[in-house]
Amino acid sequence: MTNTDIDITNLREIGAFEGSLAQRVYLALQEAILSLQFLPGAVVRKGLICEKLGVSRSPVSEAIARLSNEGLVDVVPQSATRVAYFSMDDIREGTFLREALELASVAKVARDRTDDQMAQLNRNVRLQALLVEDGDFAGFYQADEEFHAMLMHFTGYPRLKTVARMVSLQVTRARMLLLPTPGRSNETLEEHQAVVDAVRDQDPDAAREAMRYHLGQLMPRIEALAEKRPDLFQSR
Amino acid sequence: MTNTDIDITNLREIGAFEGSLAQRVYLALQEAILSLQFLPGAVVRKGLICEKLGVSRSPVSEAIARLSNEGLVDVVPQSATRVAYFSMDDIREGTFLREALELASVAKVARDRTDDQMAQLNRNVRLQALLVEDGDFAGFYQADEEFHAMLMHFTGYPRLKTVARMVSLQVTRARMLLLPTPGRSNETLEEHQAVVDAVRDQDPDAAREAMRYHLGQLMPRIEALAEKRPDLFQSR
């Protein structure tokens, strides 16, 4: 049982974010949790955060309420708040929900896509190829995220991206532990290309299957990880 | 432009709910909004709610923050909070998201179902048949909700039901305006039966299609409604 506090120095100043104080505190905390600068089990102290960020407890409370709602922290009423442990159950569920949304999206986009959207997808994938060639992993990661965001954007449903992000936050956090695997970028790129090909052909079923295969590559790698870092996981 | 306040008398006392004060206030307000006792465009006044429910502004603020997150109210910073208007865009998006989750769920359940789960589904559908026979619309509505909740529960993913509910809150609210249509209960029952049959046969594709057809019946009826009650809708 870790009884450690969070390392408050790993919290970015709220000046780096936009919106209301509550929103900025929320973003700062979320970033620290997702990037594992706040480790699972660490106690989140409102007082410390207020002091560090120079705000009162109100916006911090609202931020923590949201994080709790997303399952990134566990609140014990009248007692304490801790950074949530990883849970294979949560990750599996997040993967399922994410897949459901992502498959429905790509199928719809394959049906309804415009030529302009097709051009944007092509451009993104060609960018990915360049980044792989250069060995720019960080850049590739970002282009990867953009690829998926782009598909969701093309559905015309603005909340979709937010919902997809929310349901798979635990998965996102787990991904942070995954080191770049040799050759994986190349495979990822090919999988993305297969999705784009199916969208180009306006073949919803093929697009679904290509995306399903692509997404299916993640879970086994996370499961392998759970073996290596049991300290971060919680059976409950 | 309606400038009316909400009718505070239509708010149930928080004694009727469980959990923290914030949670109870949230449930009370959500109920009033979903049941259209609070009409779109009405101004939600914190002061009035505090007075009526006998709590301070803190729990009310947290409740409103959650409702805002779900899109049931629109908050104008430093100014006012209003009950959100209906929006066909939101409803269409909610329908899409709900369908994505529901189809993935029913397909999974069709694959993995146990005999015990099958028995529960059969029992529910038989109950529905009885309620239709008796013309008990309220009871049928509830059994309908339970049917869908049951399928999601059988996936083994506990958050699924919550997420599905959240993304389709606008749809739920719109459904409240739909009066029971003669003969529709019978059709609904048949559609549910088709889903159960496919699950019984452990045929994921058939289950998906049966569910897709079933869910597809709702949207046209809501669109018809938008014509009749333009006062509740907002183009934006």
Place this chain on the structure above:
DNA sequence: CTATGTCAACTAACATGTTAGTCTACTAGA
């Protein structure tokens, strides 16, 4: 040495006071 009961310290939850941004209504000018 282990189990159990008590108590003090700490925290989330709640209440209330304060600030600053927005809307509206009124006024003045065209």
Place this chain on the structure above:
DNA sequence: TCTAGTAGACTAACATGTTAGTTGACATAG
């Protein structure tokens, strides 16, 4: 009469004070 500017009232957002529930350490009994 209509527009534009302005001031005042009102509200959400934020700060701070208060309450009550949980936890965990320590002592005491078995």
